Amino acid sequence: MSPSGILLLWIVSLVALGLFAFRVRYLLGLLRLGRGENRLGGVGRRLAAVAWEVLGQRRLLREPAGVLHFGIFWGFVVYASAFIFSLFKGLLPFLPYPMPEEIGPVALALEVFGVVVLAGIGGAAFRRYLLRPPRLEQSRDAGVILLLIGSLMVTSLLSSGFHVVATGHASFLWNPVGTGLASLMVGGGLAPSAASSLQLTMWWLHMVLVLGFLAYLPYSKHLHLLASSFSVFLTDLSPRGRLRTADADGGGPDPLNARNFTWRELLNPFACAECGRCDRVCPAQTSGAALSPQKMVHHIKEHLLEAGPYLLRGTPRNGHYPELVGGVVSADELWACTTCYACMERCPVMNEHIPLIVRMRRYLVTRGEVDARLQDALTATSRYGNSFGQSPKTRARWTQGLEVPVKDVRREQAQYLWFVGDYASFDPAAREATRAAARVLHRAGVSFGILYDGEQTSGNDIRRVGEEGLFEMLAEKNIATMQKCRFDEIITTDPHAYNTLKNEYPEFGGTWPVVHYTELFDRLIDAERLRPARRLGLRATYHDPCYLGRYNGIYEAPRRVLRALGADLVEMPRNRLNAYCCGAGGGRIWMEEAAGVKERPAERRVREAAVLNGVGTLVVTCPKEITMFRDAVKTTGHEEGLMIKDLAELVEEATTPEVSGHA
Amino acid sequence: MNIAVLLSMVPDLVEELEIAPSGVALDTQWLRYLLSESDDHALEQALLLKERYGGKVTALALDRGEAEEALYTALARGADEAVKLTGIPEEGWGKRAAAAVVGAVLKESAPDLILTGVQAIDDMDGHMAGALAGILGLPFVGVTRSVDAPGAGKVLVQKEYPGGMAAEIEVDLPAVIGVLSAPQPPRYVPVARIREARKTRTISEREAPSVAAPEGLVIRRLFKPEPAERAEMLDGTPEEMARQIVTILENRGLVR
Incomplete structure (x- = not known):
């Protein structure tokens, strides 16, 4: 390259890097506006996350289009590495190494990935502009970037073709694409001398495009190229179900910024x-x-x-x-x-x-800006310890007339402290499932007791609506009550209570093992303490509660129980970590219908279950879901075709010995 | 403007009410009390006035049940001072006696405006606010849905009348207003703020002055509503039931 060429490259590089550094420095300054947070412990787990999510593109590959990104990403890695060597060689020609594309295997990698990336870009453009998946914006930014990456690949591949024509070093092994293009170029009457200058043009074009890309990147949505590796590395390693305490985030009524x-x-x-x-x-x-x-x-x-x-x-x-x-x-x-x-x-x-x-x-x-129904729920919870606004004395009313005894764990020791939760205690439909669960536990000889009027709502959703002070008060009261009791483990049927008891109460001093009833039923069946007396001849599907599944990774225990009962389990298209929420969580169950809702989440979910071939039962393992889905089957007209059953009710049915009706 | 808000604690109806052995009062042993709903609105109204025009809000409560809780909540919501009147006899007072006690206290502090709920579940006919105005010799307007203070020395209130009518009334200060509702529902105050008020604020306690209160009313008997006569159910075939209906109507002289 001529000295003036080298000078020009220096100028272009410095301008691009300058623009890049200027922007990145500004963005870092913006990040520094934020408060401190330690995200550096557990480097091994962080690196593993980077390996899976960045290098392995695991989450991207959950959608078919992820394959395109996978190709583009790895092409980018190869090209970016080659580019750095190429740029330094251009800036400092005395460096003792050849241009990357002059090394056979590197050239091959560049050509192969050039084609892969072009295919990826083509597929991505096809998806974005012709398939138009919902909620993918047709932004100008996206178009610019697709064109830019495409041009980079085209210039690179053409450059390889011109190189072959100019030097006459054809090699199907190391330059398959370049050699193929070269034969077309020669066929088109391209002379080696012209090819040589065209190759130089392509090299320049490539350099300028890459440097332009570098300068443009931090100003565009493609900032994610830079930031995402960091965001993955700096992920939250604490349990998913644990929210951070409200330390210094305002507290006062000053506007949030x-x-x-x-x-x-x-x-x-x-x-x-x-x-x-x-x-x-x-x-x-x-x-x-x-x-x-x-x-x-x-x-x-x-x-x-x-x-x-x-x-x-x-x-x-x-x-x-x-x-x-x-x-x-x-x-x-x-x-x-x-x-x-x-x-x-x-x-x-x-x-x-x-x-x-x-x-x-x-x-x-x-600031007190909560909707009226939520305000009622919060006021009731702070006054009575339950969001139903019922007298605390009526919390254990579900035990009245129950065929089996329920210990008061405050007075009597028990293996399991059953934390019942609001919905399982007060909601009339959920209460039936609670009673069934009590009978099943009794049948299996499990020693359990409840806190009666000593229990307050666990506060999982109170915390998630943002009433941190009330949550802390509830947690402190519950922990103080439980500390006076003698028991080994906590059991609950409520995934929301399960989540906060297991993941959040430890921070407040409540460090007991917590088990969901589906896990315990699974163990009891395994230990043959619960013996299904007959097979339930039903075809059922199972809904994963968010706070049991995604938050706490319990997917298989309820399914194993269902299979042990002889149920024919059919999965909904969205199951396990892709399960679709019933719409009740995060305090939504207390609020007015969200503005603009056309079809409630529970209704969408019920329709998903109802179209499964031959499925007549939707099995739930969360007290809130009973009321959510029973409402939804009514409003969607599936009341006849789809029964909503709690797992405890099915276990009870299956473990009840058949009694002859003609005695 | 100095605003005093009188807060009354009333029995919480989520618990079953029981009659005391005396037969003329509620059994207060297991009773929980909560702030009367329209007093909650009166407090909100006072805070709205303070936010708009400045001034000082003093919340005043007779020491009964969870009065302290209500006062700390009032402080957390923005009241400047909270006063608890102690020395209330176990069986409480009638509304007129309570009004006399509160009146004696307010006569001393002489606020510009006194707000309280126009009625309460234990004062459905709304004695309290009116009696208070009478004792203090101040003008009184009840059943208001908004109170505004655009000029000095007076307030402009909107009062509801039956039949969808409303009136705007100018009232010279000082005055007593019986609030039905504030222009906006009482605001939510987060628990953290109430807890903080408990730590950093104080409620001043005051012995209730002894006043001779003319108690015009004596409760002779307190009782749960007795179920009315049960409906008579007819059964049989449609023809038989039709005949029975005719007989009943004839017996009562409704058909001839």
Whole structure:
């Protein structure tokens, strides 16, 4: 390369790197607005996450289109590595190594991945512009990037063709594409001298495009290329079901802004690739409510870019900093979330949507901005310890007239302390399942007792609506009560209670082992303490509760129980970690119907179950689901065809010896 | 503007009410008390006025049941001061006696505006607010849905009348207003804020002054509603039932 060429390359490189560094430095400054948060422990697990999610693209591959990204990603890795060598060789020609494409295996890798990436880009464009999957934006940004990557591959492959023509070194082994293109070029009458200058042109074009890409990247959604590896590495390693305590996030009524978030929370929007996976699995978004997890994360970015300059300078705009909630984020979208974890389970860059939502909900609660029904539930809970507004004395009314004794664990020792929970105690439909569970436990000879009027609601969903103070009060009271009792383990039928007892109570001093009744039933059947006396000849499907499945990974115990009862289990298309939420979680069950909902999540779910061939029973293992789905079968007209049964009711039925009706 | 809000604790109806052995009062042994709903609105109304025009809000409660809880909640919601009147006899007072006691206290502090709920579940006919105004010799308006203070020395209230009518009334201060509802529902106050109020704020206690209260009413008997006569069920074939109906109507002289 001529000295003037080298000089030009230096200038272009420095400009591009300068633009890149300038932007990245600014973005880092924005992140530093956030509060501290330690995300550095457990490096091994973090590296493993990077290996799976970044190198292995595990979550991307859950959608078929992920294959395209996989190809593009690895092509990018190969090309980026080659580019660095190429750039340095161009800038510093004295470096003692050849250009990467002059090394046979490297050349082959570049050509193969060039084709793979082109195919990937073609497929991605086809998907984005012709298939148009829902919630994938047709943004200009996306178009620019597809064109840019495509051009990079084309220039690279053409360059290889020109090189072969110019030098006459054809090699089907190391340059299959270049050699193929070269024969076409020669056929078209290209002279070696012309090819040589064209190759140089292509090299330049390639360099300028890559450097342009570098400069453009941190200004676009392709910032995710930079940020996502970090967001995966800096993932939250604590249990999924544990929310962070409300440390210093406001507490006062001052408007929320970027400074109230942690730096990791502010990193979310930088890592977001706007792929729409969260939206496609979100029960709020897919039922028509105001929440789009994708847009919500994007709103944080908008806020950061809007308020950032003022916050960095420390000078308010017109007397105050731009607000987040009530500014770019609406209360409606925050309240629509069911905290089902589907978005976080799906997000390829491991963004953390729910902590963001809860933090903003906490702010709304601090300001008293809650809807009337939620306010009633919160007021009732703080006064009576249950959201039903019932006298605490009636909590154990479900035990009245029960055929089996239920110990008061405050007075008598028991192996299991049964934490019953609000819905299982007070909801009339759920109460029947609770009674069935009690009879089954008794039948298996399990020693158990309840807290009677000493129990308060566990607070799982209280915490998730953002009433942190009330949650802490409930946790402290429950823990104080349980500490006075003698028992080995806690059992509950309520996945929400299960989640907070298991994952959150330890932080408040309640460190007992917790077991869900499906796990215990599974063990009891295994130990032959529960013996199915007859096979249930029913074809059933099973709904995974969010707080049992996605949050706590219990997928198989309830299924094993069902199979042991002789049920013919048919899976819904969305099962296990892809299960679709019933819509009750995160305090939604207490609130007004979310604005804009066309079809409730529970109704969508019931329809999903109802079309399964020959399935007449939807089995649930969460007290809230009984009422959610029984309502939904009525409103969707499936009352005749689909029965909603709690697993305990089926276990009881199957373990009851057949009694002849003609005695 | 100095606003006093009188908060009354009333029996919580989620618990079963029992009659005391005396037969003229509720059995208070297991009773829980909560803030009367329209007093909650009166407090909200006072806080709205304070937010809009400034001033000071003092919440006042007779020490009964969870009065302390209600007062701390009032402080957490934005009240400046909370006063608990102690020394209330076990069996409580009638509404007029209570009004006399509160009246004696308010006469001293002489607030510009006194707000309280217009009625309570143990004061359905709304004695309290009116009696208080009478004792203090102040103007009184009841059943209001909003109170505004656009000018000095007076308030503008909206009062509801039956039949969907409403009136806007100007009232000279000082005055007593019996609030039915605030323009917006009482705000939610997070538990953390109440807990903080418990740690950082104090409720001033005051011995209830002894006043000779004219008690015009004496409860002779307190009782649970006695079920009315049960409906008579007819059975038989449609023809038989039709005949029975005719007989009943004839016996009562409704057909001839």
